Amino acid sequence: SPSSSFEWLVDRVMLQSMRLRALLARIGRSYELLGSSRFDLAFAPLACLTNASSDSVFPANLKPPSRHSFQSSWAFFASGRSSKTDTEFSTSLRDPKSGFINGGYRVEDFPLERIRNFCIIAHVDHGKSTLADRFMERTGAIQKGSQAQYLDKLQVERERGITVKAQTASLVFRHADGHDYLLNLIDTPGHVDFSYEVSRSLAACQGALLVVDAGQGIQAQTVANFHLASEQGLDIVPLINKIDLPAAEPERVAQQIEELFGLSADSVLLTSAKSGKGLDAVLPAVIQRVSPPRGSPDAPLRMLLFDAFHDEYRGVICLVEIVDGSVAKGDRITAASTGEDYDVQEVGILAPEMHPTGLLRTGQVGYIIPGIKSIKAVRVGDTLHHVRRPVPVLPGFRAAKSMVYAGLYPVDGEDFEQLSTAMEKLTLNDASVVVKKETSDALGPGFRCGFLGMLHMEVFMQRLEQEYGASVVTTTPTVPYIVDLGQGSTLELEKASDFPLDIKVNGILEPTVNATIVVPSEYVGRVIELCQSRHGEQVEHAAMGPGRTLLRYVLPLAELASDFYSELKSKTQGYATFDYEEGEYRPANLQRLDILVHGKVVDALARMVHRSDVEKVGRSLCSKLANLLDRQQFEVGIQAAANGRVFARETLRAMRKNVTAKCYGGDISRKRKLLDRQREGKRRMKRLGSIDVPQDLFPQLMKSR
Numbered sequence: 001s002p003s004s005s006f007e008w009l010v011d012r013v014m015l016q017s018m019r020l021r022a023l024l025a026r027i028g029r030s031y032e033l034l035g036s037s038r039f040d041l042a043f044a045p046l047a048c049l050t051n052a053s054s055d056s057v058f059p060a061n062l063k064p065p066s067r068h069s070f071q072s073s074w075a076f077f078a079s080g081r082s083s084k085t086d087t088e089f090s091t092s093l094r095d096p097k098s099g100f101i102n103g104g105y106r107v108e109d110f111p112l113e114r115i116r117n118f119c120i121i122a123h124v125d126h127g128k129s130t131l132a133d134r135f136m137e138r139t140g141a142i143q144k145g146s147q148a149q150y151l152d153k154l155q156v157e158r159e160r161g162i163t164v165k166a167q168t169a170s171l172v173f174r175h176a177d178g179h180d181y182l183l184n185l186i187d188t189p190g191h192v193d194f195s196y197e198v199s200r201s202l203a204a205c206q207g208a209l210l211v212v213d214a215g216q217g218i219q220a221q222t223v224a225n226f227h228l229a230s231e232q233g234l235d236i237v238p239l240i241n242k243i244d245l246p247a248a249e250p251e252r253v254a255q256q257i258e259e260l261f262g263l264s265a266d267s268v269l270l271t272s273a274k275s276g277k278g279l280d281a282v283l284p285a286v287i288q289r290v291s292p293p294r295g296s297p298d299a300p301l302r303m304l305l306f307d308a309f310h311d312e313y314r315g316v317i318c319l320v321e322i323v324d325g326s327v328a329k330g331d332r333i334t335a336a337s338t339g340e341d342y343d344v345q346e347v348g349i350l351a352p353e354m355h356p357t358g359l360l361r362t363g364q365v366g367y368i369i370p371g372i373k374s375i376k377a378v379r380v381g382d383t384l385h386h387v388r389r390p391v392p393v394l395p396g397f398r399a400a401k402s403m404v405y406a407g408l409y410p411v412d413g414e415d416f417e418q419l420s421t422a423m424e425k426l427t428l429n430d431a432s433v434v435v436k437k438e439t440s441d442a443l444g445p446g447f448r449c450g451f452l453g454m455l456h457m458e459v460f461m462q463r464l465e466q467e468y469g470a471s472v473v474t475t476t477p478t479v480p481y482i483v484d485l486g487q488g489s490t491l492e493l494e495k496a497s498d499f500p501l502d503i504k505v506n507g508i509l510e511p512t513v514n515a516t517i518v519v520p521s522e523y524v525g526r527v528i529e530l531c532q533s534r535h536g537e538q539v540e541h542a543a544m545g546p547g548r549t550l551l552r553y554v555l556p557l558a559e560l561a562s563d564f565y566s567e568l569k570s571k572t573q574g575y576a577t578f579d580y581e582e583g584e585y586r587p588a589n590l591q592r593l594d595i596l597v598h599g600k601v602v603d604a605l606a607r608m609v610h611r612s613d614v615e616k617v618g619r620s621l622c623s624k625l626a627n628l629l630d631r632q633q634f635e636v637g638i639q640a641a642a643n644g645r646v647f648a649r650e651t652l653r654a655m656r657k658n659v660t661a662k663c664y665g666g667d668i669s670r671k672r673k674l675l676d677r678q679r680e681g682k683r684r685m686k687r688l689g690s691i692d693v694p695q696d697l698f699p700q701l702m703k704s705r
Contacts (some may be wrong), residue, residue, distance in 0.1 A: 012067065039371060042556050044399040075466040078158040083583060092640045096174040099140035100182075100351040105172055107349065107357050107364060112297060115363040117321070118237075119166075119186035119201045121229060122211035123219035123577060127241040129163055130273040132187040132210060135283065139171040139183075141352055151187045152350060163189040164459050165309070165429070166201040167477045168319060169352035173283045181287055184365040192221055192579045193453035196400045196560060199228055200380070203397060204306045204321040204365055207235040207290030210261075214240050214248035214270075216255050217548065219578030220516045226261055229542060235290045238263045238688035239282065244272040245522075256545060293323075293363030301325035301333070302391040303360075305382045309429040316372040316428065319350075319365070323394065326361045336383040336393050342370035375424045380431040400432035401582055402450025403513075404561045405494050406457055407438065407475035407604065408464075409446030415470070416445050423447060423467035426460070433460060441603050443473060454561060475604045477561040482509040482585055497603040499592040501644075510607075511557040512583035514539070521549050523572040530571055534559040554583055558608065593618055595625065596646075609642075619648045 095103040120128045129149040136142045142150055144370040151167035152158060171183040186201045202208065208229040212218055229236055238257050240250045254265040269285055271278035277635065279608070295302075307319040320327075327333065331344045348356040349366040360366045372378055381397040410419045427433050434450035451457040464470045481493040484506040493499060515536075519527050521543075531553045540552035555564070560580070568576050591614050595605040609617050618640030625638050629652055663671050 028382050048215060069469040093297060095140075096172045096180050097140045099142075100170055100349065101173050101355050103140060103172055107178070107182075107359050107361055107366075109180065110361075110364070112295070112363050113292050114179055114181045115184070115205065115292055116181060116286055117186075117205045117293060117363070117365055118207040118209055118286055119188050119198075119205045120209045120211060121188055121198060121202075121225040122190050122241075123213070123216075123221040123225075124162060124190040126190065126211050126216070126219075126222075127273045128187055128190060128211055131209075131239075131241060131271075132169070132185060134273050134276060134279055135171060135183075135185060136169055136352060138279065138283075139173055140503050141169055141171050154463065156459055159462075160459075162191060163187065164191075164194055164197075165189070166197045167352070168350045169182055170349040170365065171351075172431045173287070175284060175287050176604040182364065183283065183286065184521075186365075188225075190221055190225075191455060192224065193451075193456035193459075195224065195228070196397075198225060198454060200306050200397055201330050202229055202232050202234060204304065206233060206293060207237065207286065209286065210236050210238050211241050212238070212253055212257065214243045214250045214253055214255075215245050216577075217249075217253045218260060218518070218544070220518050221577065221578040223260070223516065224579045224581070235288050235574045236261075237266060237269070237285055238264065239269040239271060240570035241271055241273055243270050244275050244277060252545065268675055295322065295324045297324075297326065299324035299364040300389045301327055301331075301384075301386045302394065303327060303384045304394050305335075305378070305380060305384055306397075307429075308378050308380060310375060310425045314345075314369055316370070316375065316378050318356075318368050318370060318372075318378065320360070320368055320386075321365050322360050322362050324362060324391070325386075326359060327368065328359045329356075332387040333368075333384050334387050334390075335377070335379070336385065336390075337379050338382075341387050342372060345369045345371050369660075375428050378428060400434070400452060402434045402480070403453055403511075403557055403582070404451045404457060404477045406449055406451070406477045407440060407443070407446055407495070408449050408461070409440065409473045409475075410442040411471040411473055418473065419447075419464075419470050422464055422470045425468065426463060430460065430463075432456070440475070443475070443604055454565065476607050477609065479557045479561055481511070481588075481590070481608060483507075484509070493608075496592055496606040496608045499606075499608065501592070502673055508588055510590065510608075511583040512554050512586055513557050513560065513580040514583045515553045515555050515578065515580045517551040517553070517568070518544065519549055519551065519572055519576040521547050523576065524549050524551070524573040527551060527568065527576060530564075530567055531555065534564060547558075555580075556584075556588065556610075557583075578580045591642045593621075594641045595621055596637075596641060597625070597629075598636050614642045615647055618642065622648050622650040626652055649663045 015614070044348070097103070118177040120131060122128045128150055133142070133146070133148065133150050136150060137144050149157070149163075151169065152163055153167065154165055157164055166186055166188045169184055169185045169187075172180055173183055174180050184205075186205060188198045188201045208225075210222070210226060210229070212222055226236070238261070240253050240257075242248060243250050250268075250270050254268045257263050257268055259264040269278065269282055271282060273279070301322075303320040303322045305318050305320055309317055310374045311317055326497050327344060327347060329344055329347050332341055333344060334341050346356050346369040347358055347360050347366065348354055349360070349364070354367060357366070360368070383391070383394045385391045408419075408423075410416050422503070423435055427435055432452055436448050437445070438448045439445050449457075449460070451460060454477065457474070461472060461474060464472060475495075478495055483491040483493055483499070485491055485500075485503065486506045491500070515531075517527060517531075531551075534555060536553040536555040536559075538551070538553055540550065544550050568578055589611045590608045591611050593609045593614055595606050595618075596602070605621065607617075622638050622640050625639060629636070629638070631652055632654060634650040635654045638650045638652060639646045663674070
């Protein structure tokens, strides 16, 4: 009815008054150009509601709207714009420089051929986030002068200066052909430990902007990301950033791109995200070179769930790409993996903040809130469709392969349930972490977690603390070994304390990685020496132009769980870049190393060590632990043992009270009697007493070699 329509329109105006005032101003300026009688009919209600002056906005012949004109104008809005005149009318009122929201756009304004989904991929610190900032500023998604690295929203990203979580933003850009295009941008991480984030982002795109630093050139992760994008068949647009730096060599880097990737040097875009030089050519190139989505608007709904996160009040929020069909608020959908049904409570896009649109159409990337309260019901990579309208399931994502395992335990055993809830919420947002419950004799109940690397583990722990207030203790990182027990029987070993000591073992297989190292030529000798000391096997040694060398090694994965990366940076003054991918298992000469404190094995300190390094690592751990432990009332022995033999020992001297202080003289036998009584008391205390290794010491012992 007109009254209910009027109330809806009033609410709309109150929420978006600034947007409507700007719209009315543009309408007034466009009135005579349009020359359409529909103008008076369609926008008279807006003029009335905002008390717009006819002298300042509209010509004098515009009269206050009647009840009939209001009903007709509302019918005009509800009916949509189908004719050529209406399309031209709506386009003239759009302002692409104000962004999707303030520009007055709707998702219906963008047919499939005017949508582009692309991501930015690059090595660490090559300028991805800054480039994304410039795109959002130039399309009106954010204001100029907004917070730098706007899409890096996590506290850990701000503190470390790296991107760890892929973020999405929908932009509007008016091309030279006069049409407005919807560009769905995904900013991805650059560190090797977050390559799973990159692979999931690529699944929601048809193109990739490959960014290379004009000074550093192609780095290890640049190569890895290029191959990831190529395997998924994405259209790749090469771009050289930071061309305004004094050390920039864009011509040399463009030649590298052509030689290594087969992309023409003439097709490379030259830009500086900091100064804005060359940026005007980037988005037009994305529109021209990246293919539009290939879905079918008339087919049944099929959408890919490529990410999700938990909101305390609204439940699970799913980020989706609409592959086929469309989804609207109020629809009932089904998760293909579980068969569970959900009601869509809200639909919208990220522009870059969440903005409800009520509808998402084929090819568009946005979010839905399906009212899921159980975190375990969501599976990233799942296919969603309308209820009772099954569709072919999308390929989803390859399961993440954990490279490093560690135990996470609450500092206080009573906080286990709180930690369990925090882990469930965070693993929803980081699907690459593998979690299962376990119990340690030294640390109590906790979790065994698999990570993609050491930095991934550190970031995960930091997010647990910052976002959920959980204080955790981490055990020594380990990698999964395969133990050959003979007669075709094997055992997968995720923690060293599970290594069998009472049965014969035929052999141990350790996981390896195929490592790629790009390093300045003057540091090659140091890097080769480091890799050989870590039991690496050289596969390739090649020149990458003047002054740069490419090294490929097969390295034990366990070495990456220690201090290999920091040693590599130290020996090359930070100039080396490192990337790796999963390798094969190979036979290894390993032993289980145990640390005993007061005669008891501390299971959380057990580790698998190469036989040639056992004594060195064992002595180092004993010495470090002796310096960190507090002294007791009795003598404490700290020992290292391997293969049933104790080979290292440190003794923590007992605290001793001066029991003879009160004896000012007299016979010596009185003092001896007091000393003997003290000695007997300490002997009895040593026999009956026990000692626990404080939990806060474990992180300090993690990387000891």
